[in-house]
Amino acid sequence: xxxxxxxxxxxxxxxxxxxxxxxxxxxxxxxxxxxxxxxxxxxxxxxxxxxxxxxxxxxxxxxxxxxxxxxxxxxxxxxxxxxxxxxxxxxxxxxxxxxxxxxxxxxxxxxxxxxxxxxxxxxxxxxxxxxxxxxxxxxxxxxxxxxxxxxxxxxxxxxxxxxxxxxxxxxxxxxxxxxxxxxxxxxxxxxxxxxxx
Numbered sequence: 001x002x003x004x005x006x007x008x009x010x011x012x013x014x015x016x017x018x019x020x021x022x023x024x025x026x027x028x029x030x031x032x033x034x035x036x037x038x039x040x041x042x043x044x045x046x047x048x049x050x051x052x053x054x055x056x057x058x059x060x061x062x063x064x065x066x067x068x069x070x071x072x073x074x075x076x077x078x079x080x081x082x083x084x085x086x087x088x089x090x091x092x093x094x095x096x097x098x099x100x101x102x103x104x105x106x107x108x109x110x111x112x113x114x115x116x117x118x119x120x121x122x123x124x125x126x127x128x129x130x131x132x133x134x135x136x137x138x139x140x141x142x143x144x145x146x147x148x149x150x151x152x153x154x155x156x157x158x159x160x161x162x163x164x165x166x167x168x169x170x171x172x173x174x175x176x177x178x179x180x181x182x183x184x185x186x187x188x189x190x191x192x193x194x195x196x197x
Contacts, residue, residue: 001035012094022080036062044080122142126139132175154196
């Protein structure tokens with residue numbers, strides 16, 4: 001989203017995380033702007049019964065919960081590395097100075113925030129849906145909308161069955177069973193363990 005050199009010129013450093021490492025925790029006060037240079041990070045909540053709800057999965061060049069830097073509230077989510085990651089980390093004051101120096105970056109931030117809110121509202125509706133196939137189709141429609149090729153089975157789903165379950169509020173067993181039904185109905189194609197929509 002923001003060029004790496006620009007971030008570094010305002011004091012950003014690169015931090016490395018291993019899969020499973022926490023970038024920040026729910027309830028902590030935001031102090032930094034985070035942007036993924038390489039890897040994947042999930043925003044999630046985990047409740048007492050260890051049930052995980054994944055809000056989104058972020059990858060290269062995406063920022064991590066930057067909306068929290070514009071208010072005086074704690075993080076409502078955890079950020080956890082899914083893969084080995086390199087993350088640019090810029091102190092909040094440096095980030096705000098950057099925005100003053102580069103007002104055109106505000107429009108990128110607004111677009112990113114708008115996309116995030118759209119996705120969360122979409123998924124909020126999906127969580128109330130009773131039919132597991134409808135939940136998965138809504139998620140897959142949204143994910144596929146970011147690519148130009150709309151042909152059937154042209155989109156390779158980049159998530160595991162567990163991640164799909166956590167994104168839709170389903171149990172992993174239900175997700176697996178539903179994907180098999182969807183394959184029989186020619187809604188998805190499964191090849192070598194990969195799901196194509």
